[in-house]
Each structure stands twice: as structure tokens, then as C-alpha cells.
Amino acid sequence: MKQKKYPKPKKGAWFIPVRRSYLPVNWKGWVSYVPFVGVLVGATVWEVYSKNSFGTALMQLFPFYIAVGVVMQWFASSKS
Numbered sequence: 070m071k072q073k074k075y076p077k078p079k080k081g082a083w084f085i086p087v088r089r090s091y092l093p094v095n096w097k098g099w100v101s102y103v104p105f106v107g108v109l110v111g112a113t114v115w116e117v118y119s120k121n122s123f124g125t126a127l128m129q130l131f132p133f134y135i136a137v138g139v140v141m142q143w144f145a146s147s148k149s
Contacts, residue, residue, distance in 0.1 A: 083148040091145035098148065105141050109134065 083098035084091035093099045112133060116126035 079149070084145040086149055091149055101144065105137070108137060
């Protein structure tokens with residue numbers, strides 16, 4: 070099986086493009102990526118425990134996930 074080679078990151082890049090997403094390759098990228106994941110997890114926990122229904126919580130979180138994902142995608146593309 071042929072292994073895929075990831076493109077070499079540019080000098081000073083925080084992220085590397087992988088498929089349709091970005092992965093952090095620099096410590097600055099990780100410092101911005103970890104809070105992004107923390108916000109998503111924290112918002113999910115907050116909504117699930119404050120609502121009676123898991124489905125209702127997810128319906129309210131879906132637009133938030135999209136908005137935060139678009140902002141992170143834009144930020145990563147500008148720093149790669």
C-alpha cells in the first residue's frame with residue numbers, strides 16, 4: 070500500500086493543509102488549536118447538561134459548530 074506524503078510546511082507556517090482541513094505543525098498552531106477543541110467540547114457539555122434532551126442540545130449547537138469551524142478554517146488557511 071502506497072503511503073501518502075504530506076506536503077512540506079512552509080517556513081514559519083503554523084498549519085499544514087491535509088485533505089480539506091489543516092493540522093498544526095508548529096507550537097503556535099497547537100496553542101490556537103487546543104482552545105478551539107476545548108470550546109467545542111465545553112459548549113457541548115454545557116448544552117447537554119443544561120437541556121433535558123440531547124437532540125435539542127445538538128440542534129442548538131449545530132450553527133455554533135459551523136461558525137466556529139469556519140473561523141478556525143479561515144485562521145488556519147491564513148497561517149499555513
